[in-house]
Each structure stands twice: as C-alpha cells, then as structure tokens.
Amino acid sequence: MIAATLTSKRLLSEASQTWELSFTCSEPLTYQPGQFYSFVTERDGKQEVRAYSLTQAPDGDRMVLCLNRAGWYSNLLCDLEPGGTVQVQGPYGGFVLREGPGIILADGVGIAPVAAMADALLRAQRNAGSLHLLHTASSESELFYRERFEQAERELAGFHYQPLVGVEMAPRLEEILQPGDEKPTAYIVGLNAFAAPLRQWFKDRGWDRRQIVFERYD
Numbered sequence: 588m589i590a591a592t593l594t595s596k597r598l599l600s601e602a603s604q605t606w607e608l609s610f611t612c613s614e615p616l617t618y619q620p621g622q623f624y625s626f627v628t629e630r631d632g633k634q635e636v637r638a639y640s641l642t643q644a645p646d647g648d649r650m651v652l653c654l655n656r657a658g659w660y661s662n663l664l665c666d667l668e669p670g671g672t673v674q675v676q677g678p679y680g681g682f683v684l685r686e687g688p689g690i691i692l693a694d695g696v697g698i699a700p701v702a703a704m705a706d707a708l709l710r711a712q713r714n715a716g717s718l719h720l721l722h723t724a725s726s727e728s729e730l731f732y733r734e735r736f737e738q739a740e741r742e743l744a745g746f747h748y749q750p751l752v753g754v755e756m757a758p759r760l761e762e763i764l765q766p767g768d769e770k771p772t773a774y775i776v777g778l779n780a781f782a783a784p785l786r787q788w789f790k791d792r793g794w795d796r797r798q799i800v801f802e803r804y805d
C-alpha cells in the first residue's frame with residue numbers, strides 16, 4: 588500500500604463541487620497516462636475501495652486527482668486538509684492511448700484521465716497523429732483543463748479539441764467520422780449514462796469492441 592499525503596487542493600468548480608487534489612506519495616508512481624489508483628479505506632469495519640484517475644503524466648511521487656463530490660468517499664477526500672493521508676494501490680486500468688488515430692469522448696470529470704494523456708504528449712512534444720478530443724460539460728466552468736487542451740491543439744500536430752457546452756455529442760461525431768474513412772479507436776469515459784449510449788453508437792456503426800476503449804465511473 589502507498590501512503591499519499593495531501594499537499595494542496597484547489598476548487599475547480601463551485602457549481603459541481605469539483606476539486607483538484609495534489610498529493611505526495613511514499614514512493615514514486617509508475618503508471619501509464621490514463622490509468623487510475625484505488626483508494627482503500629474502511630467503513631463500519633468493512634473495506635471500501637474507490638478508483639480515481641490521475642490527471643498528470645508520471646512525475647515522481649506526485650499524484651493529482653480531479654473529482655467531484657458525489658457521495659460518501661468523494662466527500663471525505665474533498666474535505667481532506669493538507670497533511671491528511673490516504674492509502675492507495677495501483678496503477679490499474681486499460682484506458683490508455685494506443686497507436687493510430689483516435690477519438691476521445693469525455694463528459695464532466697471524465698476528462699481526468701485525458702488530462703494526463705495530454706500532459707504526457709505535451710511534455711514529450713509528441714506528434715499526436717490524429718487525435719480528436721470532444722469534452723461535453725454542463726457549463727463553461729466545467730470544461731476542466733481547457734487551457735492544457737488548447738495548448739495541445741496549438742503545439743501538437745494532429746491534436747484537435749472541441750469543448751462542448753450543452754451540446755449533443757452524436758451530431759459532432761457524424762461531422763468528424765466520415766463513412767469509408769479508417770475507423771479511429773474510440774475512447775469513451777464518464778458516468779454510465781453518458782458512456783453506454785456512445786459505446787452503442789460506435790457498435791451500431793461497425794466498430795469492433797476491441798476498437799472501443801471504455802471506462803465508466805459508476
């Protein structure tokens with residue numbers, strides 16, 4: 588188990604109570620951008636585990652999360668004060684970039700693992716090939732890490748960013764994905780009500796399940 592001590596916290600959105608939390612860990616973290624760690628705790632004598640994606644490229648013992656207050660454990664984390672410690676295990680998960688063209692669809696705090704991917708591409712100044720990112724949010728203030736993605740669009744050939752407020756995702760997909768074009772890998776992340784219909788959208792249009800990288804938060 589790795590001990591993670593909170594070093595700073597920043598409120599990203601008052602409306603959705605979304606926080607960015609930065610921790611220093613008891614050992615360096617080795618993970619692929621897009622992966623998550625399991626936060627392990629106890630409640631009424633029973634072990635409880637919650638997953639949180641890391642929002643930055645691997646950076647020694649530093650760990651940064653983006654989470655909203657949803658229920659029991661996320662409230663505990665958001666209420667943690669600097670110096671407070673939690674226990675984590677990991678890394679886990681297959682929500683990582685593959686070779687070849689991709690289209691990434693994220694909603695709300697589902698953007699967290701994508702922020703790590705963009706951070707890694709920016710640090711390496713790596714050509715993104717063809718990577719379209721569509722981020723839907725309920726308001727402008729929920730477009731977390733917008734500056735990072737705009738920087739990626741400016742600096743990395745092939746990186747395209749569409750922030751979408753109060754807009755349906757499917758019509759945008761129809762614009763980007765032309766019939767007959769090579770099928771990009773579809774990366775979908777967010778709450779199930781957002782992610783599941785989009786996965787079906789791709790399946791209905793002939794995407795094989797191996798071409799869909801899917802991560803649901805609930």
Ligand SMILES: Cc1cc2nc3c(=O)[nH]c(=O)nc-3n(C[C@H](O)[C@H](O)[C@H](O)COP(=O)(O)OP(=O)(O)OC[C@H]3O[C@@H](n4cnc5c(N)ncnc54)[C@H](O)[C@@H]3O)c2cc1C
Nearest residue numbers: 637638639640653654655657658659660661696699804805
């Ligand atoms: C692979 C993976 C990665 C994840 N990464 C993140 C992350 O980077 N940031 C993050 O905020 N959460 C993330 N989650 C969700 C997180 O693990 C918890 O489920 C979430 O914080 C709710 O736990 P809780 O104890 O606060 O709420 P619970 O008491 O367990 O109640 C959860 C309820 O809140 C609703 N809900 C509202 N918002 C969320 C949300 N964001 N996630 C889950 N449920 C929600 C659910 O529908 C459910 O009804 C991830 C989940 C998975 C499986």
